[in-house]
Amino acid sequence: MAEETGKADNGSKRQHDRKSAANPGPFPYARMVNKMDALDRLELQFRWGDYGIRVLRCHLASFPPGQIINFHKHSEYEFHYIAKGKGKVILVDQPHDLHEGLFYLTGPDLIHYQESDEEDPMHELCLHLDIVLLAEQRTGTGWGDELETNEAKECLTSLDRMPAIPVVDRFHAMNGFLEAYRIWEEQPAGFYTLMKQAIVQILLRTTRVFDSPEGKPGIPERDMNFHRYQLATQYIQDNESLPISLEQVAETINISPRQLQRIFRSEGQTTFRDYLEHVRLSGICSDLIHTDKPIEEIALNHGYANPNYLYPVFKGKYEVTPTVYRKLHAGDARVR
DNA sequence: GTCTGCTTGACGGGTGCACA
DNA sequence: TGTGCACCCGTCAAGCAGAC
Numbered sequence: 001m002a003e004e005t006g007k008a009d010n011g012s013k014r015q016h017d018r019k020s021a022a023n024p025g026p027f028p029y030a031r032m033v034n035k036m037d038a039l040d041r042l043e044l045q046f047r048w049g050d051y052g053i054r055v056l057r058c059h060l061a062s063f064p065p066g067q068i069i070n071f072h073k074h075s076e077y078e079f080h081y082i083a084k085g086k087g088k089v090i091l092v093d094q095p096h097d098l099h100e101g102l103f104y105l106t107g108p109d110l111i112h113y114q115e116s117d118e119e120d121p122m123h124e125l126c127l128h129l130d131i132v133l134l135a136e137q138r139t140g141t142g143w144g145d146e147l148e149t150n151e152a153k154e155c156l157t158s159l160d161r162m163p164a165i166p167v168v169d170r171f172h173a174m175n176g177f178l179e180a181y182r183i184w185e186e187q188p189a190g191f192y193t194l195m196k197q198a199i200v201q202i203l204l205r206t207t208r209v210f211d212s213p214e215g216k217p218g219i220p221e222r223d224m225n226f227h228r229y230q231l232a233t234q235y236i237q238d239n240e241s242l243p244i245s246l247e248q249v250a251e252t253i254n255i256s257p258r259q260l261q262r263i264f265r266s267e268g269q270t271t272f273r274d275y276l277e278h279v280r281l282s283g284i285c286s287d288l289i290h291t292d293k294p295i296e297e298i299a300l301n302h303g304y305a306n307p308n309y310l311y312p313v314f315k316g317k318y319e320v321t322p323t324v325y326r327k328l329h330a331g332d333a334r335v336r
Numbered sequence: 337g338t339c340t341g342c343t344t345g346a347c348g349g350g351t352g353c354a355c356a
Numbered sequence: 357t358g359t360g361c362a363c364c365c366g367t368c369a370a371g372c373a374g375a376c
Contacts, residue, residue, distance in 0.1 A: 246350065259357065261351065273350060273366070295341065309367055311342050323341065 029083050029123065029174075032060040032181050039180055046196045049152025050134055055199060057128035058180060063087070063116035071113045076130045077159060078106045079206060080114075081174045082166075085122030089114045091164040098122070103173065103206060104166040107159060125177045127202060131156055158207045170209050176202035228253050229267035232260060233275065240279045240303050246272045276303075281317060284310070288326040295322045 032038075039058035046053055056076055060083065063069075071090075080089075086099040090113040091106070098104075098114075106112045116122035180198040183191060231253045236244060249272070250260040264272050280302045287298045299307035314322050 255357095257350085258359080262357090265351090271351065277366085294339090304367090308342075308369080312344090313366075315342090321342070 027084055027123070029060055029125065029178060031185075032177070033062075036060045036062070038184050042184070042195070044192075044195055044199070046192075046199075047134065048156075048196075048200060049149035051152055051156050052132045052134045053199065054130040054132075055127070056130055057126060058177070058199075059126055060177070061124045061126050063114075063122045063124065065116060065121055066118050067122075068115040069113065071111055073109050073111045074106065074128065075108050076128050077108065079127040079129070079173075079202070080104050080106065081125040081127075081169055081177070083123040083125050083174060085117060085120045087114065087116040087122045089166065094164070096166050098166060101169055102166040103169040103209075104164070105159065105162050105206070106164075107162070110164060125174055127177070127199075129199075131159075155203055155207045158210060162207070162210060167209055169206075171205040173202045173205035176205065225263050226267050228255060228260070229263050232263070232272075236276055236279055240276070240283060241301055242303055244276060244303065277313065277317075280304070281314065284314070284322070285318075285325065285329075288322055289329045298322075 037059050039055070042055065042058075044055040044058075063085075080103065082098050082100055082102045084100050086097070089096050089098055089104060091104065092111055096104070176198050179201065180195060183194045183198060188194065232249050235249050235252055246257045246260060250257040253260070255263075261272055264270055264275060270278075283302045284298055287293060287301065288295075291298070293301075295310065296307040299310040304310045304313075311321060314320075314325070318325055320328065
């Protein structure tokens with residue numbers, strides 16, 4: 001951690017200075033100079049998990065040599081990324097050297113002072129965000145909502161735990177500014193969504209610097225048995241009109257037939273045969289009520305290669321023959 | 337005679353259980 | 357999670373009954 005701070009990073013800083021002097025290279029954010037306040041002009045606010053995020057400012061700022069920004073504070077979060085040059089920052093009462101590639105955060109009410117180098121200008125990417133906790137009204141609606149909600153919460157609450165020191169932008173959060181600017185320039189379809197992604201990308205890459213390897217929730221993993229049960233039942237529903245065997249379904253989802261039987265027992269409290277029969281008979285009942293197709297055709301359409309077998313199966317479940325069932329429910333079709 | 341609906345009996349696959 | 361074994365039941369072919 002110490003090697004990441006601006007103060008304790010003098011070795012890599014010297015190395016960096018030598019490298020910059022030898023081969024300064026093109027300024028990667030040069031295109032943003034064309035209209036430095038382009039992103040500031042956007043009315044951009046969005047919901048991320050249970051948080052509302054309003055982008056107040058998002059721009060490239062240039063400071064001539066020796067420029068001083070006196071002690072001040074904000075009510076919002078201000079993210080500072082040194083894109084080029086060097087200078088100094090005082091966070092509360094602690095001075096730190098700044099150079100290209102460093103990042104620091106000034107949270108709400110954190111008093112800070114900044115000055116650029118006496119000889120070199122400094123370019124800084126600035127992001128001002130107003131972050132508010134919204135009513136938790138959308139949790140538990142599925143489709144990954146809870147996962148995103150948790151990730152947003154983890155990322156945004158970590159902002160308040162960030163130490164007030166400059167650190168190396170190890171995960172290239174700065175690229176998010178370039179991406180946002182590119183989106184503004186090109187204005188592609190999905191502008192708002194892409195812009196939101198760029199801002200979220202900046203936040204995630206920034207907070208990642210302080211991630212500890214322990215205690216992470218990890219990537220979302222499936223309950224594989226339940227997932228396989230869903231795959232199997234979906235396959236049966238899709239193919240109930242064809243001859244289906246346990247082995248065939250098992251092969252489709254890459255498990256042994258025996259294991260598939262266990263999954264049906266544990267996840268569906270049923271058996272492969274019962275489930276297949278249930279799906280087929282449901283379809284047959286529907287056809288009996290809503291069509292006037294002969295029973296043989298209906299049986300064939302629902303996977304009974306020998307229509308004669310339908311009779312004992314049907315009678316076993318509904319206690320009447322298909323013909324009687326059709327007569328009993330003849331009114332149902334007209335009701336619809 | 338033909339078609340549709342239904343029943344019956346033999347066989348093989350699915351299931352439950354135990355074990356590795 | 358895979359395998360073996362015994363048993364049950366789903367599947368199929370053959371055939372019967374009734375309606376037209």
